[in-house]
Structures are given as structure tokens and as C-alpha cells.
Amino acid sequence: MNTRRFPAWRTLILLLLCCICQPACAHKPSDSYLLLRVDGSHVAGQWDIALRDLDDAIGLDGDGDGQLTWDELRVRHGAIAAYAMARLQLSAAGQPCRLAPQGQQVDRHTDGAYTVLRFTATCAAPLQALHIGYRAFADIDAQHKGLLRVEYGDTVRTAILGADQPEQTIELVHPHPWREFQTYLTHGAWHIWIGYDHILFLLSLLLPAVLVRSGQRWQATPALRPALADVVKTVTAFTAAHSITLSAAAMGAATLPSRWVESAIAASVIAAALNNVVPLVQGRRWLLACGFGLLHGFGFAGVLADLGLPAGARALALAGFNLGVEIGQLAIVALFVPLAYYLRASPWYPRLALHGGSLAIALLAAVWLTERAFDIPLFKALL
Template sequence: MMRLLASLLALAAMLWAPGAQAHKASDSYLNLTVEGARIEGRWDIALRDLELAVGLDADGDGALTWDEVRARHGAIAAYALTHLKLSAGGADCPLQVTQQLVDSHTDGAYTVLMLQGACAAPVETLAVGYTLLAELDPQHRGLLALRHGAATSSGILGPDNPRPQLQLAEPAGWRQFLEYAKQGVWHIWIGVDHILFLLSLLLPAVLLYRDRQWVGREGFRSAGMDVLRVVTAFTLAHSLTLTLAALGVLALPSRLVESAIAASVIVAALNNLRPLYQRGRVLFAFGFGLLHGFGFASVLADLGLPQGALLLSLVGFNLGVELGQLAIVAVFLPLAWRLRKGLFYRRVVMLGGSVAIALVAAIWLAERSLDLQLAPWSRAFA
């Protein structure tokens, strides 16, 4: 029980930690195209990460300017190329940075490194050595999309997969399916705003609101059915819009989607303080789940979908998201059920946790809707 309490307190501390990022943890996006022995690419790295690695804010005022970033172009390129090594047939494929640009992702500003390189012979298997931020952030990952002709391969680069060997022949459909399923699991686990929305809906599942107070349910079956209804509604909704957006049928502005997702987290959390729609939580999960699907689609757009196995890869990613979601439910529900009748769960976890979630989501909403960057290292260029 003490370990359980410690875990819950650690979760609360994480929610209150300053500068916590919504939607995803520290990622970079590496897109490589191989034609024969020639390699071209684009590497998007967050400026907040480069500030930690090489220092960008020369005057220390917390606001990055274009001049400050441009003055560090040499250091940025040197640091990046030191942490990315390509090889084929046992020989290195030297890379160089031909241009540096700036782009915006949903979590802030990124530098864009345009890459060129060549191997000694036409590439059949490409080895990718990736150690970016390994000395600073063990949770950092690189999201790789490798294109060769009509085929696209993807992978997650990091400490647990620092040097993958990628075959350039078009991978079998089942391998594409499994790879995108793994990507889906990873992205629901790092999608903090999606997780907090889901937890806000699940927290009252083991309780009933009677006489203006929360009390523990008596039957596990009723709690399980409530969770099943909420999760199913959320799953159906975001699966629908994820599919439509990934196929290019529907599209919404990124800022609108991300702002609405933050607002959904606030509403779901505040409803736990004084329920207004307890019986309508299923419809609420479905309605806001439609918006969350667009959020997942933006992640999938960064990864890219292989045209030769588009539908299979899309299904794999969607299934991975659901498996990651079910893993969260499988951990949450037994713990919540065991604690449901104690004051700790009802007051600290349920009410205190909901307040913490709402406050964090309010910061996200301000950042996203007003184009603010409340964390100094991610402020827009002056």
C-alpha cells in the first residue's frame, strides 16, 4: 500500500512540475530519402532541447530571437552530426548540413536541418546510429521515416534502439503493421493531454455522486461497465477522425484542435468536482474524442504513411493507440477500485487530482489558443 501511495504522489508531482509538455515528450523528427548511394534528409529538433545541449539564449532573457539561433548554427550542426551516424555495407555515409530553417510543431519551435550525404555504394541496408540528447534526456526519442522509392519504413530511435539496421527493400505488410502498432502504443503513452482526459473520465467510474458527495460503488461490475462504455465511446470517436484525417478526408487547423483538446481536459476534470453530466459522460467522451482523433492524426502525419501499405499501417497505428489505452485502464481500474472508499482516493486522488489536471490543462489552453509560450525556452521568436 505504501508503494501505491508513493506512486500516486509521484504522479501528482509530475502533473504539477513546471514546464510539463502537453501531447508528447521530447522528440525529434528525422526524415531520410535514399536513392542509390545518395541520401537526403530533414531533421527537426526542438529549440528547447538545443538550448539545453548547446545554449541558444545568448542574453539570458528567456526569449529566443532569430539572430541568437543563427549565431549558433555552427554549434547546432556540429552537435547534431556528432549524434547521428549513417553507414551501409560497413562503411560510413558522411552527412553534411546544407541549410538551417525554423518550423513550428504543436509543442513549440524547432530548428530544421537539411541533410545531404553519400555512401560508397548503392544502399541495401542502412544502419542509423542515433544518440541525440542521450547524455541529457534518457526519455528523448527520434521518430524516423525512411523512404526508398515507393516504400516507407519507420522506427523509434533512442537508448533501447540506438543503431537499427533498416532494409531498403519494401517491408512485408505485416512488418509495417507491427511497426505502426508499436508507434501507436508509444504515442498514447507520451500523449499527456490524451491520458489526462481519459483519467479525468475514469476517476469517477468507481464512485457514485449522492447527496452532493462522492461515495464508493458497491459492485465492481457496474464500475467495469461504466469504464467500458466510456472507453468504447472515446475509442470509436478518435478512431473515426484519426482515420478520416490521416486519409485526407477531413482537416482542422492545428491550433484549433490542440486548444479544444486542452479545453476538453479542463471540462472533464472540473466535472469531477461538481458533476453536471455524470450520466452523459459517454456522450461527452465521444464528442471530445472526435477532437482527440485529430490530435493523433497530427502525430501520424509527422511519421508518414507508406503508400504501399497505407490502410494496413493506419489500422496498426490505431490498434496500437487502443492497446496503449487499455494498458492504462488495466493499471488504473484495480487500484482505483481498491482505494475507492477511502478519503485518500475521494479527496486527494479524485478531487485534488482533478484540480491539478484542470490547472495544467488551463496552462496548455492559454499557450495554444493565445499563441503564448509560458516556458521561456519555447517562446516564439521576437
């Protein structure tokens, strides 16, 4: 082995393993959805929390059979409310607001079942600014995020809460449109980085970009320019396609059932990965990126629907979210492509990185497809 190449070889393998193995534990990172409606000194809240996260934190599966029943949830309603209310603080002008749980239901998101905890908060005086402290699951999952949406009148503010940013102060005034743009820019960049299915689809398209097909074999591209041209065409096609459907869905012009969308996205990852093993679409991967990018746009729109678009700045917020997605995507490209180009001539790259990595991606996506299409927690059952 060429020892000068070993550090880069190890870096690429670690990068692929991080992208493939991390989502194997859960195809979507842990999120909750916190909605606060402000009216004077009163706040009406709704907090959607994944049952799988609550099961890890306080134990919901009473008989340990891996299946949660309504009876098991009902007897733990008090424990769920106590856990949640102890990890959420609302205050105004330095004075804490009094929280009171109001009831619970069960709802489904694209990644599984959630408890819907409704509560009220009473503050000392009409709110000019609301301070939120959020520490849910901080002790068991450092990657957990709370997607916050605050509504007051016709104004909507959003934020992301988590271990790295457990507190936010929301000014209850009409925000400047450019602040909304910056907020949604951050949301877009964050959600491409936690969208493992989107990342693996993109990597499936990028893996062969530094190779050329000669007969039945892959060979290293002789120059950087053709590789960059292929990357630019592929990424541009993917960007244009998912921007079209994201914008259409966000504006209400086109919608699809979330289960269909999430299942189709998993299928697109399988198709892109297997195309690297048995190339059916050669030289025109940008067409594959464009066609499947339309599906991925509906997936991004589902995230945006959870956040909502602010009245009065919808177009600017949508543009910010779109741009944030592209920034996150380009960061992946900038990290992966130079390393892949450097290692393209290594004899193991076609076999291990391209074929092995693509097969691993396809296998993982097949698990996702089964889970999403048939509502079967397959990976958890395999564990």
C-alpha cells in the same frame, strides 16, 4: 489511518503525481523528426530539432532573456550543425557515409519552434540497406526520441530512435505488409504513453468510475460490476470516437489546423476534470468521452502525419497504429482502475484523488491551453 491500505494509497498518489507533475515541465516530451530520402548511393536528409532542446544542449539564448531571436540562431548555425552531425551516423555495408550540412531554416510544430537542418550523405555504393546511429540529447534527456522516416521510391519505412534503441538498420526492399502493421502498432502504443494530454483526459474520466453520486456527495460504488460497466462504456466511446477522426484525417478526408486541435484538446481536459468537481454530466460520462474523443483523434492524426503512411499498406498501417493506441490506452486502464477500486472506500479518495487530482489536472491543462492558443511559453515564464 488503516495501515493495510497505506501502500496502495501511496501507489495511487504516486501514479497521479507522475501523470500530473511530469508533463508540467513540458507538455510534450522531447522529439525530433528525421527524414531520409534515398536515391542510389545518395541520401538527402532533413532533421527537425526543437530549439528548446538545442538551447539546453549547446545554449542558443545569447542574452539570456528567455526569447530566441533570428540573429541568435544565425550565429549558432555552425554549432547546431556540428552538434547534430556528430550525433548522427549513416553507414552501408559497414562503410560510413559522408555527411554534409546544407543549410538551416526555422519551422513550427504544435509544441514550439524547430530548426530544420538539411544535409546530404554520400555512400560508397548504391544502398541495399541503411544503418542509422542516433545519439542526439542522449546525455541530457533519456526520454528523447527521434522519429525516423526513410523514403526510397514509393516505399516508406519508419522507426523510433532513442537512448534505448540508438541504432536501426533499414532494409531498402519492399517490406512485408505485416511488418508495417507491427511497426505502426508500436508507434501507436508509444504515442499514447507520451501523449500526456490524452492520458490526463482519460484519467479524468476514470477517477469517478469507482464512485456513485448521491445527492451532493460522492460515495464508493458497492460492487465491481457497475464500475467496470462504466469504464467499458467510457473507454469504448472514447476509442470509437477518436478512431473515426484519426482514420478520416489520416486518409485526407478531414483536416483541422493543428493549433486549433491542440488548444481544443487542452480545453477538453479542463472540461473533463472540472466535471468531477462540479458534476454537470452525471451518469453519462461516455457521452463526454465520445464528444471530446473526436477532437483527440485529430491530435493522434497529427502524430501519424509526422510519421506518414506507407504506400501499398496504408490501411494496414493505419489499423496497426489505431490498435497500438488502444493497447496503450488499455494498459493505463488496467493499471489505474483496480487500484482506484481498491481505495474507493477510503475517506480521502473523493477529496484528495477525485477533487484534488481533478483540480490539479485542470490547472495544468489551463497552462497548456494558454500556451497553445496564444503561443505563450507560460510555464517556462513561471519558472
